[in-house]
Amino acid sequence: MAGIVVFVKRLEDFFFRFRLPTLVILVIFTALMGFLAAQLRMSAGFDKQLPVGHEYTDTFFQYRTQLFGSNRIMVVVRATQGDIWTPASLKKLHEVTEAVLYLPGIDRRSVQSLWTPNTRVYELTEEGFQAEDVIGGNVTPDALDAEKISRIQDRVGRGGYIGSLVANDGTAAMIVADLLEEDPSTHQKLDYLDLAGKLEKDVRGKLETPEHEIEIVGFAKQIGDIADGAKGVAIFFALAMVLTVLAVYWYCRSVLLTMLPIVCSSVSVVWQFGTLTLLGFGLDPLAILVPFLVFAIGVSHGVQQINAISKAVANGADSMGAARESFSSLFIPGTLALVTAFVGFITLVIIPIPMIRELGIAASIGVGYKIVTNLIMLPVTASYFRFSRDYALRLEDLQNKRGKIIERLGFIADINHARLVLAVAVVLFGVAVWQSHGRHIGALQPGAPSCVRTHATTPTSPISSNASISAWTP
Numbered sequence: 001m002a003g004i005v006v007f008v009k010r011l012e013d014f015f016f017r018f019r020l021p022t023l024v025i026l027v028i029f030t031a032l033m034g035f036l037a038a039q040l041r042m043s044a045g046f047d048k049q050l051p052v053g054h055e056y057t058d059t060f061f062q063y064r065t066q067l068f069g070s071n072r073i074m075v076v077v078r079a080t081q082g083d084i085w086t087p088a089s090l091k092k093l094h095e096v097t098e099a100v101l102y103l104p105g106i107d108r109r110s111v112q113s114l115w116t117p118n119t120r121v122y123e124l125t126e127e128g129f130q131a132e133d134v135i136g137g138n139v140t141p142d143a144l145d146a147e148k149i150s151r152i153q154d155r156v157g158r159g160g161y162i163g164s165l166v167a168n169d170g171t172a173a174m175i176v177a178d179l180l181e182e183d184p185s186t187h188q189k190l191d192y193l194d195l196a197g198k199l200e201k202d203v204r205g206k207l208e209t210p211e212h213e214i215e216i217v218g219f220a221k222q223i224g225d226i227a228d229g230a231k232g233v234a235i236f237f238a239l240a241m242v243l244t245v246l247a248v249y250w251y252c253r254s255v256l257l258t259m260l261p262i263v264c265s266s267v268s269v270v271w272q273f274g275t276l277t278l279l280g281f282g283l284d285p286l287a288i289l290v291p292f293l294v295f296a297i298g299v300s301h302g303v304q305q306i307n308a309i310s311k312a313v314a315n316g317a318d319s320m321g322a323a324r325e326s327f328s329s330l331f332i333p334g335t336l337a338l339v340t341a342f343v344g345f346i347t348l349v350i351i352p353i354p355m356i357r358e359l360g361i362a363a364s365i366g367v368g369y370k371i372v373t374n375l376i377m378l379p380v381t382a383s384y385f386r387f388s389r390d391y392a393l394r395l396e397d398l399q400n401k402r403g404k405i406i407e408r409l410g411f412i413a414d415i416n417h418a419r420l421v422l423a424v425a426v427v428l429f430g431v432a433v434w435q436s437h438g439r440h441i442g443a444l445q446p447g448a449p450s451c452v453r454t455h456a457t458t459p460t461s462p463i464s465s466n467a468s469i470s471a472w473t474p
Contacts, residue, residue, distance in 0.1 A: 004332060012328050016320070019380050026377055030267050033274030040273045042230070043282025044192040044223040046071040047181055048355040071179045072110070073218035075100055075203060078172035080211055085149050085170060090114070091141040092212045093173050099203050100175050105190040105220075110178035114156065114165060121159035134159055172215075179220060193285075196224020223285055230288040237292055244299055251303070252310050253394060256385050260378055261302020265295050268373040272366035279361070287359040294366030297341060301334055301374040309379070313387050314395035323383035327375070334375045342367045 015022055050057045060070065077084070077093045084090065097113045100106065112118055119134045134155045139148055156166055166173050182189050199216050208214040241262065249258040269291050276283065283291075305326050312322035345367060348360025411417055 008328055008331050011331065012324055015327070015376055015380055016324055016383060019383060022380055023377070026267075026372070030270060033271045035274070036277040037270050037273030040277045041282050042193055042227050042285055042288075044227070044285055045181065045189065045354075046179070046192070046219050048284070048358070049219075049353065052352040052354065054352070071181070071219055073100075073177055073179065073199070073216060073220050075175045075177075075199075076172050076213075076215040076217075077175075078167075078213040078215060080213055083170035084166070084173050085153050087141075087144040087149070089173075089212065090144055090149065090152070092207065092209075093175075094141040096203060096207055096214065097175050099207060100177050103177075103195060103198055103202070105179050105183075105192075105195050107178040107180050111175065112165065112177075113175040114152065114161070114173055119159070119161065119165065121155045123158065134161070179218075192220050192223050193227050195220050196227070199224070227285040230285045233288055233292070237295075240292075240296075248299075248303060248306065252306050253398065254310075254387075254391065257306050257309065257382070260382060261299050261306055261374070264302055264373045264378045264381070265298030265370075267377070268298050268366060268369040269295050271369045271373070272362065275365050276362055281358055281362065283362075284355055284358060286355060287362065290359055290363050291366065294363060294370070297338075297367060298370050298374050301338070301370060302378055304330055304334065305374065305378050305382070309382055310395055311399065313392050314399045316392065319385045319387055320383045322387075323379040326382070327379040331375050335371055338367055338370050338375075 050060070060067075064070065075096055077089070077096050079086070079089050082089075084093065093113060094115045097111070097115045101108055101111050114134050117133055117137070120131050121134060122129070122131050124130075132155065135152055139152075156162060162168060164174075165176075179195075180190060199221055204214045204216065245258055245262060248261065249255070252258060272291065272294060273283075308326035308329055309322045312325045313319075317325065342364050345360050345363040348363075349357050351357065351360075412421055
């Protein structure tokens with residue numbers, strides 16, 4: 001124990017003796033990391049959701065170029081009035097098919113709709129095996145008439161495409177396309193967020209009309225909607241920061257001490273983003289809350305430092321003495337707490353799912369940096385602050401008032417009251433265990449409830465992927 005005390009004392013003497021060089025180095029490092037952090041982008045991938053090393057996924061990766069259907073998008077053209085068996089609706093279906101065919105990342109071999117040549121009618125007749133296209137190559141969208149549409153409708157029925165490419169009620173038709181995880185020529189990874197944007201802009205935005213709705217489902221669209229929604233998290237983050245600032249100010253009654261833990265925690269997030277860029281990682285939309293979690297952890301540790309500094313100032317210490325006292329008293333317990341959080345996050349790496357591993361690495365990096373920003377940078381910076389005698393007296397008065405409130409709450413520790421509190425806790429624990437048996441894992445409803453669909457003609461409304469294609473089940 002004495003060795004630890006001596007070690008902490010040496011660290012304290014070192015950092016506070018070289019305060020200015022320490023802060024200059026940290027500022028330069030922050031600037032470099034800020035430059036790298038500005039290059040961080042959201043990234044998503046279908047393969048990142050799959051477990052690594054499992055026999056099923058190994059088989060999938062082995063035969064994925066020969067088998068289709070694992071990662072696809074489905075685009076539905078729905079007639080708002082009547083059915084799709086009209087020249088206008090079939091022409092719209094052709095336009096959407098062409099738009100989907102030339103989107104980036106589309107495996108053109110897999111694209112299927114009524115207009116593609118791989119949609120055929122296979123029949124065994126008296127004359128032998130026969131096959132014909134549902135829509136022949138001699139049929140063009142501008143030359144459709146009632147007779148041609150009737151023949152197309154007949155082939156759709158005979159080919160068994162009702163309930164798959166055409167809705168049961170005939171009001172909609174579907175285009176199905178598989179995605180390539182990487183471009184076969186450039187070997188660049190597919191940018192799912194860019195693809196989702198093009199689906200919204202180039203397909204729905206340009207081709208949806210009041211007469212024809214366009215509905216899109218699939219992983220690419222889902223992750224794009226999640227990313228768009230994640231951008232709105234910044235609003236809640238700003239609100240949380242404002243509430244945090246008000247709470248810290250209410251406690252310490254100093255603008256400088258209020259902003260110090262906020263700035264130091266933000267610095268660690270900048271370092272975290274810069275390190276992710278160095279490691280070649282992006283920020284997965286499904287892990288968008290990790291930086292905010294790291295920020296909150298930093299603020300909580302920063303408030304402990306502010307608490308120690310405020311108490312020391314209230315007891316008459318100057319800024320240097322208060323900062324040194326805060327450093328020496330909190331460095332070991334703070335480090336152990338952050339190391340515990342670090343270990344908790346880094347254990348996620350043992351889960352063989354790349355997205356979870358990236359989440360664990362990102363969170364661990366951020367928590368690890370807190371040791372520097374909140375346990376070293378914060379008290380060293382605070383040593384430059386100057387506190388007036390009036391401020392020290394006001395803090396002392398606040399400490400006394402809060403101490404009296406805590407003394408009044410101390411009756412809970414009385415043996416009789418403690419038994420009552422323990423009994424209530426046991427009852428609540430029993431209720432929690434009983435209620436936990438009805439806990440569901442995963443979504444309670446079919447589809448992807450986290451997605452949001454934006455209509456060109458109607459307000460934004462939540463939609464699940466299965467809800468869009470519920471009319472397709474035979």
